[in-house]
Amino acid sequence: MHKLDELSTVKRSFARSDYLYRSGDKFRSLFAIHSGSFKTQILHEDGREQVTGFQMAGEIIGLDAISTDTHACDAVALESSVVCELPFNKLEALSREIPLLQRHLHKLMSREIVRDQGIMLLLGSMRAEERLAVFLLNLSQRFATRGLSATQFQLRMSRQEIGSYLGLKLETVSRAFSHFQSERLINVKVRTVEILDLAGLQACLNNTR
Amino acid sequence: MHKLDELSTVKRSFARSDYLYRSGDKFRSLFAIHSGSFKTQILHEDGREQVTGFQMAGEIIGLDAISTDTHACDAVALESSVVCELPFNKLEALSREIPLLQRHLHKLMSREIVRDQGIMLLLGSMRAEERLAVFLLNLSQRFATRGLSATQFQLRMSRQEIGSYLGLKLETVSRAFSHFQSERLINVKVRTVEILDLAGLQACLNNTR
DNA sequence: AATGCGGTTTGATATATGTCAAAAATCGTG
DNA sequence: CACGATTTTTGACATATATCAAACCGCATT
Numbered sequence: 001m002h003k004l005d006e007l008s009t010v011k012r013s014f015a016r017s018d019y020l021y022r023s024g025d026k027f028r029s030l031f032a033i034h035s036g037s038f039k040t041q042i043l044h045e046d047g048r049e050q051v052t053g054f055q056m057a058g059e060i061i062g063l064d065a066i067s068t069d070t071h072a073c074d075a076v077a078l079e080s081s082v083v084c085e086l087p088f089n090k091l092e093a094l095s096r097e098i099p100l101l102q103r104h105l106h107k108l109m110s111r112e113i114v115r116d117q118g119i120m121l122l123l124g125s126m127r128a129e130e131r132l133a134v135f136l137l138n139l140s141q142r143f144a145t146r147g148l149s150a151t152q153f154q155l156r157m158s159r160q161e162i163g164s165y166l167g168l169k170l171e172t173v174s175r176a177f178s179h180f181q182s183e184r185l186i187n188v189k190v191r192t193v194e195i196l197d198l199a200g201l202q203a204c205l206n207n208t209r
Numbered sequence: 210m211h212k213l214d215e216l217s218t219v220k221r222s223f224a225r226s227d228y229l230y231r232s233g234d235k236f237r238s239l240f241a242i243h244s245g246s247f248k249t250q251i252l253h254e255d256g257r258e259q260v261t262g263f264q265m266a267g268e269i270i271g272l273d274a275i276s277t278d279t280h281a282c283d284a285v286a287l288e289s290s291v292v293c294e295l296p297f298n299k300l301e302a303l304s305r306e307i308p309l310l311q312r313h314l315h316k317l318m319s320r321e322i323v324r325d326q327g328i329m330l331l332l333g334s335m336r337a338e339e340r341l342a343v344f345l346l347n348l349s350q351r352f353a354t355r356g357l358s359a360t361q362f363q364l365r366m367s368r369q370e371i372g373s374y375l376g377l378k379l380e381t382v383s384r385a386f387s388h389f390q391s392e393r394l395i396n397v398k399v400r401t402v403e404i405l406d407l408a409g410l411q412a413c414l415n416n417t418r
Numbered sequence: 419a420a421t422g423c424g425g426t427t428t429g430a431t432a433t434a435t436g437t438c439a440a441a442a443a444t445c446g447t448g
Numbered sequence: 449c450a451c452g453a454t455t456t457t458t459g460a461c462a463t464a465t466a467t468c469a470a471a472c473c474g475c476a477t478t
Contacts, residue, residue, distance in 0.1 A: 066319035124376035167333035
């Protein structure tokens with residue numbers, strides 16, 4: 001497994017709002033986020049934009065570029081971040097030698113597919129507050145996985161970015177936050193979120209439309 | 210490349226509304242659609258459903274299952290169909306030997322990711338008629354790729370299934386069809402579609418919201 | 419040819435979310 | 449520390465799509 005060391009060549013640092021890559025860039029590497037966080041977004045010619053994901057430490061970013069050897073979206077740092085470059089041709093070569101790595105890579109890509117389909121479900125069939133609840137619960141869970149608090153955290157993204165991700169306008173996101181607060185499900189002060197009632201948030205989802 | 214022959218073991222036939230696999234099924238194989246077409250859908254516990262894609266001949270189905278060794282969605286035949294089973298462990302073994310196959314597999318998965326993100330853009334930021342236009346143009350393009358008419362085809366799915374895919378109610382889909390017809394962009398008679406003005410349909414998309 | 423049934427179309431109305439606008443809070447910078 | 453710029457919140461109103469309902473159609477079966 002120390003063969004993997006020959007992979008992790010470069011570490012690169014990014015400030016808030018720096019681009020890790022841009023749509024159209026030639027694809028060479030995947031990136032492992034070492035610290036910090038990013039958003040990925042698609043920009044449509046007519047100016048429409050869609051945030052397709054928020055990625056945090058430990059996650060791999062850039063899988064969409066394999067398909068055409070060209071990055072299909074932008075990746076932008078949401079805060080000071082460090083990423084580790086993983087040259088894809090080396091990764092492919094190694095994964096031919098190490099079946100476990102091969103399997104890992106496949107699972108990684110498949111997991112991204114499943115994640116995206118979950119968001120399709122969210123965008124296609126949930127209402128505004130349900131979407132926000134899913135979003136918060138997902139964040140909570142990911143923070144917990146990283147040994148951080150599942151109930152208190154800082155949002156790294158704006159209302160507008162959350163809205164773009166959830167297919168809502170920023171005002172709708174803001175109102176949903178306020179409503180959750182008035183229901184005593186969360187405390188929210190701009191970007192500081194405290195979840196008061198995890199089960200209550202989950203219950204939002206079961207109220208069939 | 211005839212090594213691939215040892216892969217394509219079994220061909221299986223399905224009638225309309227037969228399941229190719231169900232969510233929760235143990236993952237063993239990917240499936241190449243030989244003829245016919247399928248839909249994939251996620252069912253949420255509360256009864257919500259989301260069609261995540263329509264697949265036709267030549268496409269590979271089942272990539273979502275790699276992530277957890279369990280199928281994450283249902284695949285249902287939309288008409289009489291034949292699929293070719295591709296045992297995944299054999300596929301992985303072969304792709305360690307044949308870098309071209311490995312690359313092909315990676316591109317396949319990545320393409321699915323890009324496709325899904327395109328649908329996220331559609332669901333997150335387009336209006337009903339734009340969504341339907343994208344849907345029709347996509348179908349048209351895929352039929353053309355298969356040597357079929359780009360302008361005249363039969364829909365294999367119901368208004369309700371189209372609606373689920375596009376995040377709309379069936380009535381909204383029906384109205385959008387009718388409106389396109391009144392605009393002389395298409396002729397539609399239930400499931401028979403004729404595109405009269407491809408450019409006009411494309412133009413729907415450029416009208417920024 | 420008649421019957422029944424699921425799917426589709428269309429209309430009237432309800433509602434969730436978007437839009438526009440202004441005030442308030444927060445953040446970054448000099 | 450103060451300033452201006454940005455982000456967030458909140459309100460009033462507009463609108464796209466959902467909902468409910470009825471009629472219609474086409475297909476399959478008898």
